[in-house]
Amino acid sequence: MEVKCPGNFQKEVTADYLLENIQEMKNKKLRLCAISAAWVQGKYELSYSFADDDTLELKTLRIVIDRETEIPSITDFYPCASFYENEMAEMFGVKVRFINGDLHNKLYRINVETPMLPKEER
Amino acid sequence: MAKKSVIPFGPQHPVLPEPIHLDLVIEDETVVEAIPNIGFVHRGLEGLVELRDFNRMTYIIERTCGICSFGHGMGYVETIEKIMNVEIPDRAKFLRTIWAELGRMHSHLLWLGLLADSFGFESLFYQCWRVREKILDLHELTTGGRVIFSVNKVGGVIKDITPEMQKAILDTLTEVEKEIRDLQRTFMGDYSVQSRLKGVGVLTKDQASMLGCIGPFGRASGLPSDMRVRGYEAYGMLDFEPITSTEGDSFARCDCRIRELYQSINLIRQAIAKMPAGDLFVPVKGNPDGEYFNRIEQPRGEALYYVKAEGNQNLTRFRLRTPTFANIAGLCETLKGADLADVPILILTIDPCISCTER
Amino acid sequence: MGILKFFPDVLKNLVSKPVTKNYPAEPAVYPERSRGHITIDIDDCISCGMCVRSCPSSTLRVNKAEGLWAINRFDCIACGYCVEKCPKKCLHMEPGYQEPMPNKSEEVFRKSPEVMKAEAEKRAAQLKKAAEAKKALEAKKAAEAAKTAQTAEKAAE
Numbered sequence: 001m002e003v004k005c006p007g008n009f010q011k012e013v014t015a016d017y018l019l020e021n022i023q024e025m026k027n028k029k030l031r032l033c034a035i036s037a038a039w040v041q042g043k044y045e046l047s048y049s050f051a052d053d054d055t056l057e058l059k060t061l062r063i064v065i066d067r068e069t070e071i072p073s074i075t076d077f078y079p080c081a082s083f084y085e086n087e088m089a090e091m092f093g094v095k096v097r098f099i100n101g102d103l104h105n106k107l108y109r110i111n112v113e114t115p116m117l118p119k120e121e122r
Numbered sequence: 123m124a125k126k127s128v129i130p131f132g133p134q135h136p137v138l139p140e141p142i143h144l145d146l147v148i149e150d151e152t153v154v155e156a157i158p159n160i161g162f163v164h165r166g167l168e169g170l171v172e173l174r175d176f177n178r179m180t181y182i183i184e185r186t187c188g189i190c191s192f193g194h195g196m197g198y199v200e201t202i203e204k205i206m207n208v209e210i211p212d213r214a215k216f217l218r219t220i221w222a223e224l225g226r227m228h229s230h231l232l233w234l235g236l237l238a239d240s241f242g243f244e245s246l247f248y249q250c251w252r253v254r255e256k257i258l259d260l261h262e263l264t265t266g267g268r269v270i271f272s273v274n275k276v277g278g279v280i281k282d283i284t285p286e287m288q289k290a291i292l293d294t295l296t297e298v299e300k301e302i303r304d305l306q307r308t309f310m311g312d313y314s315v316q317s318r319l320k321g322v323g324v325l326t327k328d329q330a331s332m333l334g335c336i337g338p339f340g341r342a343s344g345l346p347s348d349m350r351v352r353g354y355e356a357y358g359m360l361d362f363e364p365i366t367s368t369e370g371d372s373f374a375r376c377d378c379r380i381r382e383l384y385q386s387i388n389l390i391r392q393a394i395a396k397m398p399a400g401d402l403f404v405p406v407k408g409n410p411d412g413e414y415f416n417r418i419e420q421p422r423g424e425a426l427y428y429v430k431a432e433g434n435q436n437l438t439r440f441r442l443r444t445p446t447f448a449n450i451a452g453l454c455e456t457l458k459g460a461d462l463a464d465v466p467i468l469i470l471t472i473d474p475c476i477s478c479t480e481r
Numbered sequence: 482m483g484i485l486k487f488f489p490d491v492l493k494n495l496v497s498k499p500v501t502k503n504y505p506a507e508p509a510v511y512p513e514r515s516r517g518h519i520t521i522d523i524d525d526c527i528s529c530g531m532c533v534r535s536c537p538s539s540t541l542r543v544n545k546a547e548g549l550w551a552i553n554r555f556d557c558i559a560c561g562y563c564v565e566k567c568p569k570k571c572l573h574m575e576p577g578y579q580e581p582m583p584n585k586s587e588e589v590f591r592k593s594p595e596v597m598k599a600e601a602e603k604r605a606a607q608l609k610k611a612a613e614a615k616k617a618l619e620a621k622k623a624a625e626a627a628k629t630a631q632t633a634e635k636a637a638e
Binding site: 029031032033034036038039040047049051053056058060078079080082083103106107108109110115116 | 143157158159160161162164166168169331332333334345346347351352415417424426428430438439441443447448450451452480
């Protein structure tokens with residue numbers, strides 16, 4: 001037996017085509033693995049990772065947006081995404097619209113707003 | 123029309139190993155909805171990556187959690203090795219596998235004790251933790267620490283398991299196997315345990331796959347997702363099958379974890395028999411540059427490690443998505459319609475490790 | 482009968498000795514790799530500061546002029562990274578945990594006066610040798626410059 005799936009499949013999408021790509025992932029019955037956010041050189045880089053349990057591959061969709069862009073929530077397709085999106089909104093300040101199960105920045109009980117952004121951006 | 127009231131559960135509760143807060147909306151002793159609230163153990167470890175260089179961070183990331191600590195160190199170091207294209211020696215792979223499986227055994231025994239405590243069977247709790255002490259003694263013999271190992275580094279491992287230690291491991295495992303059989307007879311056969319666990323918190327296979335449940339929590343409902351089949355470290359050279367069950371209630375989850383204990387003992391015996399001689403590590407120079415998503419199987423499920431580096435000593439971003447975070451959605455679903463007295467048991471069946479969830 | 486199933490165990494427990502250890506009277510036995518605290522052979526230390534830079538919890542302090550190495554034992558997490566990084570291998574990890582105390586304090590190790598004096602003498606000897614070598618080099622350069630000036634004059638004549 002050797003190591004399967006040596007790399008990660010990654011695809012860049014724009015914010016407008018996000019929901020279509022998510023619908024495609026749902027049609028292929030992939031499981032939502034994680035939604036990660038990073039603040040790199042003045043922009044947010046969001047990665048939506050989907051896992052295929054049959055071929056053991058990880059497919060990632062990458063979106064690059066700036067501080068003010070709003071992106072739609074994917075909780076209509078994947079209800080479990082609500083926790084990831086709440087965490088992203090609270091820690092990084094990403095503007096996500098219409099989360100089903102929005103906790104209004106009360107998931108983490110910490111005093112500081114958007115702690116993962118550098119101080120000048122808060 | 124029954125009246126709804128809101129009861130706060132946690133953060134301090136005798137059954138919880140770590141603080142988590144749930145607002146339970148109840149109607150006459152039946153839970154209608156549960157709203158989770160975390161952040162009591164948040165230490166900002168992902169932000170610390172920008173201040174400490176990537177070699178020192180290994181020691182800090184290992185200390186994210188006390189129960190699944192080896193897995194975090196191994197996953198982080200593996201991700202950086204993949205980015206820098208470093209191939210570690212075979213002996214190091216087998217050593218890491220042995221320590222990972224010992225960690226899995228100690229975590230499952232801890233969970234069995236907590237489950238027994240949650241429905242009031244305290245003497246069974248003591249017996250499970252007494253067996254766990256033997257595994258912790260093995261940890262201290264081979265690595266130096268009872269729960270935090272500090273043996274991983276980028277490029278391999280630091281310490282070796284000598285043939286005397288291997289013999290000590292195999293002798294202890296024979297004793298432990300006999301004691302786990304006694305524990306299994308009580309967990310599976312006792313009438314009072316069965317009446318508290320059977321039929322409680324049922325999740326069907328479709329519900330589990332829609333909610334993204336992983337680890338033994340999802341495998342008990344029939345989803346055969348086990349990251350060890352990917353073949354990372356030495357798992358590609360060992361022989362095993364993911365353990366699943368079909369009922370999807372708390373009794374099936376308990377059964378899955380006990381059978382995984384036997385599977386771990388089997389894997390450790392295979393690894394010790396097949397371990398080749400060789401170096402412990404390869405020297406690594408330079409800084410990582412690139413990004414990678416890595417997944418390993420922790421005792422609680424699949425953990426995802428994302429590292430983004432841009433050629434400096436400090437990493438740009440490190441993200442750790444732990445299995446408990448992915449199972450919280452499944453937890454809130456099983457709580458709907460449950461009795462108030464079953465709430466502690468249901469929270470424990472996802473095996474919550476809250477320190478990992480909110481690094 | 483069910484109630485007599487435990488009878489042999491009860492009799493055995495009545496006559497056997499306790500399973501627990503009499504801890505403070507009998508000292509605890511740790512395996513040899515157990516990670517408890519850090520010790521240093523202070524006279525071999527060269528005050529390079531590698532251990533200070535490698536500590537994840539910033540507990541070490543080094544001062545080259547005074548020959549000093551200080552550790553805050555309550556902050557140390559016993560990870561062993563400084564032991565690995567030390568170029569002279571003068572740091573060691575010993576078993577045995579930190580005892581509880583009323584307040585946190587630093588433990589300071591200083592080099593013995595003989596070793597400090599020997600190092601100061603070695604430094605002075607090295608400086609003197611470097612100064613002499615520099616003087617010799619300058620003298621040689623001056624002599625060569627004079628020689629090339631002389632040959633240039635002769636060629637011009």
